Amino acid sequence: MSAVGARGLGAGFLGILLALWEAAARMSGAKAALFPAPSMVAGTLATMIAEGHVFVPLAESMLRLGAGYVAGLALAVALGVAMGYSRALDNLFEPLVELLRPIPKAALVSPLMFFLGIGDLMKVTVVALGVFFPILINTILGVRSVEPEFLETARTFGIGTRSMLAKIVLPAASPQIFAGMHISLGMGFVLVIVAEMISADGGLGFAIVNAQRSFRVKEMYAWVVVLALTGYAMNALFMLLRGRILRWKRDSWVLEETAAQA
């Protein structure tokens, strides 16, 4: 089956599900208030966008996510390279990492509120912590699996330690680092929404909770749709960026070519 055909099938199936939802909602009668039809949700969403209610919470959530993501990424890559490179540093940090890693980071929202309050700093910290571990683990693995031939070749041409990191180790580990970044992107998105739901201080998470508590059901669903579309767009953007940076990888070429055909 061609790529176009495959996409058409998926889109068609989605259309059928929406139609079924629409039909079920219209037939549910009195319960329609709690179970609005997609067309009604879409209408509400259109009004919200037109009246300018969507942009501010969306921007708040994205800024918090962005700040936390970049902070977590930078720290995780730095520590990951150090731990992957040096046996001593690995021995030093490994127990700590293995103890902190399994904590579901959403559970840290409450304790962090004591230290950092309910503001942006707390949310950015939660996101950074959640983003940190998957990238750290993948960076360590990536750095450890750099082909020894790369290192030998670089050394025979007289490369120094600092250049070795920037020119050999990081690029060689980058596919693995991107794998961690992909996991972390989804995790960071979940965490920023959860933190906003708990601390009730703006953003998309608070918008949903607020709509729910005021029984503005259609609006609540509309916010969920905003989340879905935001997540989809973020992922698409991430894959585009990854494809650009990992252009040299055989599989990313194949992916791009398939995408170009579609």
Added chain:
Amino acid sequence: MFSPVIGEPLSPRQRQFDEWLREPGLPPLLSLQNVRKEFVLDRRRVVVVLEGIFVEIREREFLTIVGPSGCGKTTLLKIIAGLIPATGGEVLLNGRPVAAPPAEIVYIAQQYSKSLFPWRTVLANAEFPLEHHRHVARRERTERARRSLARVGLLDAADRYPWQLSGGMQQRVAIARALVARPTVLLLDEPFSSVDALTRMELQDLMLETWHERRLTVVLVTHDIEEAIYLSDRVAAMSGHPSQVGEIFDIDLPRPRDQLATRSASRFLELRERLFGLVRPLPAEARR
């Protein structure tokens, strides 16, 4: 791309060079003095891979080390390259001990698919050796890389990534990249072992041409005895356990060599027979 001079007599310069090579009393460019290498496996077990290696390599010589798989040929080459330290003895380059990888020596790893940097284009790979030399300007760097790629016939592939090239082409890029660094010594670890037979012959001739043009000293390791004889001035045979360099054979076949004529010469067959007797596979239990 077989040698274009089939049956042509040796040029006077070439003959002069051949005589010069065999002239006794020249100080060696590289000298392996009682080199020993052991690997510590765990607290109780230590494996001695190389023991009492003495070899002297003259300037502009093409020396090949042959030996069965697992005999430590690669280890020896990496010691000469300054990539790993010897446990005992020393390697002298122009009389000075080799510690870190010297600028004059370039080592080309066996697995060229792993030695080319896959995240760099062919051109960027070829530019790599010059990026750490501040005095080489960016334009000169590109120019030298392009010239070197042109020499191995791959200028057209400059913008491609390594995986888009065949095995033979990748190996040419590895050779071009090494030449960009303008080394005096080239160390090659089974460079032609994973390409098809025709490509291998092309690469062998390319190697001989560049060796001659650039007046390089080449140390090559291989388990292919015919390849060793075809390419070399001298062939050192490694054997035993731990490995030692036994006899070193003078290959008195005329140059330039020719894939057909050289390989069918009776002297070639004679040398092949003698070397085969020396290089036998190690018994299974002796391998690491």
